[in-house]
Amino acid sequence: MADIENVIIIGSGPAGYTAGLYTARANLTPLVIEGFMWGGLLQQTTEVENFPGWPDGGISGPELMTKMRAQAEDFGARFITDQATSVKLAQEPGGIHEVHVGSDVHRARTVILSMGAEHKKLGVPGEAELAGAGVSYCATCDAAFFKDQVIMVVGGGDSALEEAMFLAKFGRKVVLVHRRDELRASQIMQARARAMENIEFKTPYVVEEFHEGDGPFKRVAKLKKTGTDETEEVEIGGAFIAIGHEPQSEIVDGVIEVDDEGYVKVDGRSTRTNLPGVFAAGDLVDHTYRQAITAAGSGCQAALDAEWYLRDTPQVPTPEGLPEGDLAEAQWAPTQTA
Numbered sequence: 110m111a112d113i114e115n116v117i118i119i120g121s122g123p124a125g126y127t128a129g130l131y132t133a134r135a136n137l138t139p140l141v142i143e144g145f146m147w148g149g150l151l152q153q154t155t156e157v158e159n160f161p162g163w164p165d166g167g168i169s170g171p172e173l174m175t176k177m178r179a180q181a182e183d184f185g186a187r188f189i190t191d192q193a194t195s196v197k198l199a200q201e202p203g204g205i206h207e208v209h210v211g212s213d214v215h216r217a218r219t220v221i222l223s224m225g226a227e228h229k230k231l232g233v234p235g236e237a238e239l240a241g242a243g244v245s246y247c248a249t250c251d252a253a254f255f256k257d258q259v260i261m262v263v264g265g266g267d268s269a270l271e272e273a274m275f276l277a278k279f280g281r282k283v284v285l286v287h288r289r290d291e292l293r294a295s296q297i298m299q300a301r302a303r304a305m306e307n308i309e310f311k312t313p314y315v316v317e318e319f320h321e322g323d324g325p326f327k328r329v330a331k332l333k334k335t336g337t338d339e340t341e342e343v344e345i346g347g348a349f350i351a352i353g354h355e356p357q358s359e360i361v362d363g364v365i366e367v368d369d370e371g372y373v374k375v376d377g378r379s380t381r382t383n384l385p386g387v388f389a390a391g392d393l394v395d396h397t398y399r400q401a402i403t404a405a406g407s408g409c410q411a412a413l414d415a416e417w418y419l420r421d422t423p424q425v426p427t428p429e430g431l432p433e434g435d436l437a438e439a440q441w442a443p444t445q446t447a
Contacts, residue, residue: 113216114140115209116415119193119360120223122149123401124391126177127408128221128415133184135404135416141186142193142210142218148174149225150354150392151401153247154271160401170249173401196220198364202385202427218424222361222373222382222389223408226354226399229261235319236350243328244319244345248272250346252279258326258346259284263316265292270302276349279307284343288335310384317347328396348375356393365389382412386422388414 116132118125121143132139135262137377146152154170157163163173182188189210197207198220208215228246230236230309236244245251248262260280262273265287277283290312293298302308322329326346333340356371366374366383373389375381380388390411391404 113205113218114138116140116219116221116412117206117215117217118150118221118223119196119208119407119435120144120179120357120391121147122174122218122391123177124224124225124373124393124408124411125149125221125223126174126181127414128223128390129181129186129414130184131183131409132221132415134188135281136185136434137416137419139186140180140189140215140418142191142208142215142222143178144192144224145172145189145190147190148178149229153249156222157401166197193360196364197362198361198384198387199425200384201425203422204386205425206278218266218289218422219382219386219388219413219418221411222358222365222387222393223245223391223404224357224360224391224393225404226356226436228350229353231234231316231352234316239319239321239328243321243326243345245347245349247262248275248349251349252276255280255326257281260343261278261286261330261343261345261348263287263348264351264353265289265294266295266351266353267298270355272307272349272351274302274305275309276298278306280346283308284345285310286314286316286332288315289313289342302382308388308434316348354392354399356396358393368395380407380414382408386415386418388418 114137115137118128118139118141119206129141151174152171156165156167157170175325178413191210193208195209199206204215206220256279257283260276260282262269262285273283273285288447316330317331317333320329328345330343358367358371373394377396380390388411390407392399
């Protein structure tokens with residue numbers, strides 16, 4: 110079994126990479142288990158205009174994540190580009206935690222959780238069956254496949270409008286479907302989207318199902334007008350779902366306290382969870398702001414909380430290894446780590 114780490118960070122994105130940077134600068138040589146989809150959801154974002162320090166058009170999401178990762182690595186952070194599959198978390202202060210990556214076991218005095226959030230699904234018939242074949246969740250990834258097609262975007266927030274505006278550069282028309290007349294997006298995003306001639310707003314409607322049409326890039330979305338029995342079918346080349354995200358807290362399910370929506374609970378303004386030596390940051394704990402800058406800020410907090418915990422908490426001796434009774438165990442089916 111490997112030596113005991115000072116810090117293991119599960120997840121990447123702005124929170125995980127900032128935690129890695131700060132703990133590395135503190136000479137804690139953190140181990141970051143960043144997941145296959147390293148960089149998190151910002152890897153799927155075109156332009157980031159509101160991250161401080163990037164004037165003149167901002168910076169692309171993938172470039173920002175690459176720079177943050179490289180900066181943490183420059184100070185000594187180490188990375189495993191693989192999925193954490195289960196954890197065993199110590200119950201007592203000073204205990205040693207285990208993080209499993211397949212058959213490999215990594216031990217640490219502290220763990221920072223920064224698994225982020227994943228895209229929410231509509232849960233309608235045909236969505237899962239056509240995923241990757243007409244239904245997508247990432248315009249940056251798949252927009253080029255739908256050049257000159259009619260493209261549907263489902264959602265009404267900033268992310269949905271950003272997707273719609275990006276897709277409008279590829280498709281001949283973008284139809285944005287939202288269940289209410291009023292969009293949730295910021296006024297500046299709405300103004301930008303409404304200024305684009307090939308974006309059509311279809312409200313208040315919901316998608317009832319997707320099904321295949323007659324041939325490639327022939328898909329059909331069945332829509333229902335909210336509050337009525339009125340339905341219609343819209344022929345599209347593809348659909349992009351942009352209705353928000355859900356926290357990826359499955360790996361600590363039943364061990365770390367979460368709220369009704371699955372977000373990890375932390376103590377006040379700190380990043381401390383209900384278990385000593387385990388901290389949480391980023392979109393995993395935040396269902397209010399969910400910005401790259403706030404995620405990065407909480408990653409900094411988690412790093413400092415972990416550093417102070419290591420300074421102030423003596424390690425429990427474990428000459429014969431960890432007795433199972435001192436650990437709380439959780440396991441999940443791996444999905445995307447963000």
